Amino acid sequence: xTVAVVTDSTASLDPDDAAREGITVVPTTVIIGARVYTEGxxxxxxxxxxxxTESVPVSTSRPSPETFQAVxxxxxxxxxxxxxSVHISSKVSGTVDAAxxxxxxxxxxxxxxxxxxxxxATGFAAGAAARARDAGGTAEQVEAAAVAxxxxxxxxxxxxxxxxxxxxxxxxxxxxxxxxxxxxxPILTLEDGVVTPLEKVRTSSKALARLVTLAVETVGTYxxxxxxxxxxxxxxxxxxxxxxxxxxxxxxxxxxxDEVGADIGAHVGPGMIAVTVSAR
Numbered sequence: 684x685t686v687a688v689v690t691d692s693t694a695s696l697d698p699d700d701a702a703r704e705g706i707t708v709v710p711t712t713v714i715i716g717a718r719v720y721t722e723g724x725x726x727x728x729x730x731x732x733x734x735x736t737e738s739v740p741v742s743t744s745r746p747s748p749e750t751f752q753a754v755x756x757x758x759x760x761x762x763x764x765x766x767x768s769v770h771i772s773s774k775v776s777g778t779v780d781a782a783x784x785x786x787x788x789x790x791x792x793x794x795x796x797x798x799x800x801x802x803x804a805t806g807f808a809a810g811a812a813a814r815a816r817d818a819g820g821t822a823e824q825v826e827a828a829a830v831a832x833x834x835x836x837x838x839x840x841x842x843x844x845x846x847x848x849x850x851x852x853x854x855x856x857x858x859x860x861x862x863x864x865x866x867x868x869p870i871l872t873l874e875d876g877v878v879t880p881l882e883k884v885r886t887s888s889k890a891l892a893r894l895v896t897l898a899v900e901t902v903g904t905y906x907x908x909x910x911x912x913x914x915x916x917x918x919x920x921x922x923x924x925x926x927x928x929x930x931x932x933x934x935x936x937x938x939x940x941d942e943v944g945a946d947i948g949a950h951v952g953p954g955m956i957a958v959t960v961s962a963r
Contacts, residue, residue: 684765685763686764686822686825687707688706688767688809689767689768689809690707690708690770691710691805692709692946694802694803695802695806696809700810704809704810705813705816711744711746712743712744713726715734716739722944726945732952735949743945745780746778746781748785751784751786755789758791765794767822767826771805775876779795796812801838801873802838802943802947803914804837804959807961808832810832810910811961812828812829812832815828835905837898839872840951840956841957842951842955867884868887868889868890895925895958898929898958898960907962909962911938911959912938912941913940914940914943915940915956916943916948918955921956
């Protein structure tokens with residue numbers, strides 16, 4: 684039995700990594716001003732950062748059910764027997780709903796996983812699913828691997844300002860920090876699929892140091908190997924510094940650094956740094 688793994692572009696997977704692991708990525712739509720772009724095709728994270736800096740309106744849209752249908756049917760036409768579709772939290776995006784609608788309209792069985800996560804945590808869950816598939820797992824086992832990865836994951840997020848989360852409607856429980864945002868640098872996380880304040884510190888340098896400490900503490904609770912990565916938007920030197928600190932403390936040769944996908948970038952803004960860890 685052949686099982687395919689699908690995710691969406693908010694997972695921030697490097698295209699080469701997705702291709703190597705056999706993960707099909709369904710793109711979201713990004714609108715800058717009056718122009719419509721397809722993530723991973725004709726829009727970059729730098730374009731998003733520039734637009735936000737220049738106060739050009741930026742918005743995003745989930746993949747349509749029709750887009751998912753086309754992807755699922757295309758995979759079925761290649762001989763795929765079942766599909767495991769792994770996606771961003773349903774509490775911050777309608778992507779899961781679109782995937783479920785599409786799943787009901789195609790003949791191939793589709794298991795839709797709501798990771799209740801975002802960014803690399805979704806990507807790591809898709810990667811876990813791909814590894815389970817490659818190990819000969821059934822669709823049920825592939826789905827379970829994605830769910831286990833997502834449940835173990837922790838997203839630690841630093842943003843220069845909460846304004847972009849507020850504008851995009853993704854601010855969640857962090858809305859309570861708006862009034863004090865000028866006085867503190869919040870560290871955010873995802874809890875029950877919603878952006879949630881974790882800690883407040885006084886300076887950006889302390890916030891970034893705290894990201895490292897929290898990530899290392901989380902890894903210490905895992906029984907074995909783990910995935911880890913750093914994402915940023917228009918802040919590569921800072922992200923590289925955070926990754927270097929993590930590599931030293933975790934005795935790893937390196938920790939990967941990538942720019943966040945355009946869709947998520949539109950909601951977090953320039954200066955964002957995220958550290959994501961997940962048990963393997």
